[in-house]
Amino acid sequence: MKLRELCEKIEYTCLQGSMDVEIADIIYDSRKLEQGTAFVCMIGAKTDGHKYIPDAVAKKASAIVVEKEVDLAEIPAEITVISVASARKALACMSAAYFGYPARELTTIGLTGTKGKTTTTYMIKSVLEHAGKKVGLIGTIGSLAGDKKLPSKNTTPESYELHRLFREMVKEGCSHVVMEVSSQGLKLDRTAGIEFDYGVFTNLSPDHIGPAEHASFEEYMECKSLLFRQCRCGIVNADDEHVEGILKGHTCEVKTFSCEKQADLMAENIGFLQENGKLGMHFHTKGCMDCEARVHIPGRFSVYNALVTMLVCHLAGVGDEAILAALSEVQVKGRVEMVPVSDKFTLIIDYAHNEVSTRSVLTTLLEYHPKRLICVYGGGGNRSKLRRYDMGEVTGEMADLCVLTCDNPRDEEISDINNDIKVGLAKSNGKYIEIDDRKEAIRYCIENAKEGDMIVLLGKGHENYQEIKGVKYHFDEREAVAEIMEEMKKGLM
Incomplete structure (x- = not known):
């Protein structure tokens, strides 16, 4: 693929060389550099990719993407050098182009919040599969295309890996993907350039605050809020005290769920289930769904996770009966x-x-x-x-x-x-x-x-x-x- 095609969604300045050079792959880890690749110089917590430009030259990379001033005299003229404002955002947009924009071929569902993301992603996946969909999953426990395990590292993988996973899911016949979108993933632009069909906010409490993660709770919340500037429909917990902060600057349509307030989907008459060695919750819903629901995952938090699942799947076109039947059977591996x-x-x-x-x-x-x-x-x-x-x-x-x-x-x-x-x-x-x-x-x-x-x-x-x-x-x-x-x-x- 030509470098010009890879860069069609980013603003850049070509410092030297041709934008029509052929690119064999996009590399952001200098140890994986090969001839004919484009090397993106990202600045991380521990290292600066610009330090490895000599390696890119030695390995005969075709292009180098920088966000700092570099000495062009040390880079052969036949290597194209482009300058961008953010190498991380550039990597995200270039990766999407390299893999053929696979997210556009999937219904994308992203969840952010402090607690409940892993459980709820599995619940949504289970209900969609019960309705006959093949679903990809990306999160803390790993990545799946249906039942097939896919290699991945972080809760929200680096953007190149993320689009590679999306492409694998499309190849495996997936129509939907549900994924955890971590605050770090949003902060580091791993999801930049993706417009999620549905963005979900579960809840927020102080977490991941520290030198290597977020400087303050305010920054943590700000990073979470970014999801609602890159999704079509935001689905949020109206009962969470930080919901207004999460929606600050949002650009999406908003749907709400609640156990305490007026919302698009509300739970009432909540009770505990204990039958035949199984534990769970039962509740009545009103709003966009009027029904009796049961979930065999214990705890009050399971009602919130169930409400998210019900609202996402309802908006995604799954019938109420199918949602309720699947919800009563859901179990999440290793989570209660x-x-x-x-x-x-x-x-x-x-x-x-x-x-x-x-x-x-x-x-x-x-x-x-x-x-x-x-x-x-x-x-x-x-x-x-x-x-x-x-x-x-x-x-x-x-x-x-x-x-x-x-x-x-x-x-x-x-x-x-x-x-x-x-x-x-x-x-x-x-x-x-x-x-x-x-x-x-x-x-x-x-x-x-x-x-x-x-x-x-x-x-x-x-x-x-x-x-x-x-x-x-x-x-x-x-x-x-x-x-x-x-x-x-x-x-x-």
């Missing part, structure tokens, strides 16, 4: 995920692995008044001891029994990690036992469960491995539970 084991007690898998997320999930489960709340967890090796103290303290305070076991000990000993957790448990007088083998810890809980118990396996969530002494061993808690149940069944026969 219920594993059917018994009608008498409940077993849940959740990714919570710090004090804040653990307190949140345990608070949610206690609203269902379990006979006993039992936590199975360990701690990550080569990580802060403070996290272990905090995990011990919160679980000791809120759970009836903690079963300390193996998580990802990495280079540390399991006993050393669990000794740190015990420091926190001692602060809250928490009861505990230790079973180092995680499968055996789960077996102990299942074999000794009483009617009305809730067993929550914390820390692994969607992960399917344990990292021990530099080796990743396959371990999936769902498989472990299934094996335990089969072994128990055979033992009874």
Whole structure:
């Protein structure tokens, strides 16, 4: 593709060379430079791409994109050099052109907010698939085209990777993509140039504030708000105190959802579901949908996630009956995920692995008044001891029994990690036992469960491995539970 075609959506100044030069690929990581490529000199937190211009010259790149003054005398005349105001925005627009603007071939749904993005993206994907759509997903847990896993790194990948993923999804037959749009992704222009069909705001609370992320809460909110200047329809939580700040300067049509206020979709008569070992919520909606809804994901926050899902899918043309049927079946891997084991007690898998997320999930489960709340967890090796103290303290305070076991000990000993957790448990007088083998810890809980118990396996969530002494061993808690149940069944026969 010619450089001129790649740059059709950006403003630039050609400092030397021809815009009609052929470009084999776009590179922003100097280690991947090859002959005939265009090198985009981005400035990051740790390095400046302009330092690697000599590498681009040595590798015979065809073009170099800069945002700072450079010494043209050091760049051969046959290499085209163009200057832009923002190399990051240039990369985003050039990448979209390079991959043939794949986002235009998809219905694009982007979610931003502090909590609930991962769960809600999966819920929307599930409902759309139930309605016969093939859906791509990009987020914290990874990227999917339907059921096919696609390689990706960040929650919101770099713009080049993002458009590559979109193109893969189109090739795989996807008609929709639902993705998490992080504040960092918006700040760093990873989604620049994309006009989302639907932009969603879940909620906002202080997070990601620090030297390497956002300077202040105000900047964090400002970055989140950018999504609503690049989408056609904004879908926002009317109950969140920061909704006005999020919509400041918006250029989109706005739709609202709420549990407390007048909105386009409202939930009322909210209640807790607890049936046959399953937990969830039920509620009535009014507004653009008038119906009784059920979701088998526990907690009041699930009502908000369900409202987002219902409103997005309703606006996307899915029928109400199809939405309600799919919503009642949705489970999100590793996020308060219920594993059917018994009608008498409940077993849940959740990714919570710090004090804040653990307190949140345990608070949610206690609203269902379990006979006993039992936590199975360990701690990550080569990580802060403070996290272990905090995990011990919160679980000791809120759970009836903690079963300390193996998580990802990495280079540390399991006993050393669990000794740190015990420091926190001692602060809250928490009861505990230790079973180092995680499968055996789960077996102990299942074999000794009483009617009305809730067993929550914390820390692994969607992960399917344990990292021990530099080796990743396959371990999936769902498989472990299934094996335990089969072994128990055979033992009874």
